[in-house]
Amino acid sequence: MLDAYFLKRVKLDQGLTNNTAAYRQLDPNSPVFLNKHGKPFPLLERPDKSGKIRYTCTSLSRLYSNLFSKAGIDGATAESGRRTFAVTLRRIGYDIPHIHTLLGNQNLKTTRRMLDSDPVDMGSIAAKAF
The missing domain is CATH 1.10.10 (Arc Repressor Mutant, subunit A)
Incomplete structure (x- = not known):
């Protein structure tokens, strides 16, 4: 699935570099996962019970859940x-x-x-x- 995703990013010209040595032309400084508009997923700051700031990304969590579900792993x-x-x-x-x-x-x-x-x-x- 990752291979197909990276091929799609190349086809859509998302997060690419001119460096010919880069894997599939993907910019190594670009986030691995981008939204449908080619932008990084937004991170939300949320304090935990102790008040320490944690970063979450609900969109990416949903994506993972969908991938697990497609793989037959429900509830993961x-x-x-x-x-x-x-x-x-x-x-x-x-x-x-x-x-x-x-x-x-x-x-x-x-x-x-x-x-x-x-x-x-x-x-x-x-x-x-x-």
């Missing part, structure tokens, strides 16, 4: 996708600092909370005990 969000990515890496043996770097979280506690959300497979634990 960008955040649940990030959590699945983190948990999958941990299950196959990658360490927390590397997972943290890949996620780009500012705080290691955030990465640890994501990894703590991994549902434990009781059958697997029991099978290892016997």
Whole structure:
């Protein structure tokens, strides 16, 4: 789907560069996702419970939800996708600092909370005990 999206951006002349070495002529400084008018999605500032400012993009969140739905993954969000990515890496043996770097979280506690959300497979634990 990303490949098709990038081809469409080239066809629509959105976020391109004259640099012939750039991937598909896409400007590396351009946002990855653009709206139908070729403009970046707007970010909204929202304070969290502690008063810290968080940035959200409802349009992009809706886009992710639609992509997940088309892929047959109902109810998924960008955040649940990030959590699945983190948990999958941990299950196959990658360490927390590397997972943290890949996620780009500012705080290691955030990465640890994501990894703590991994549902434990009781059958697997029991099978290892016997």
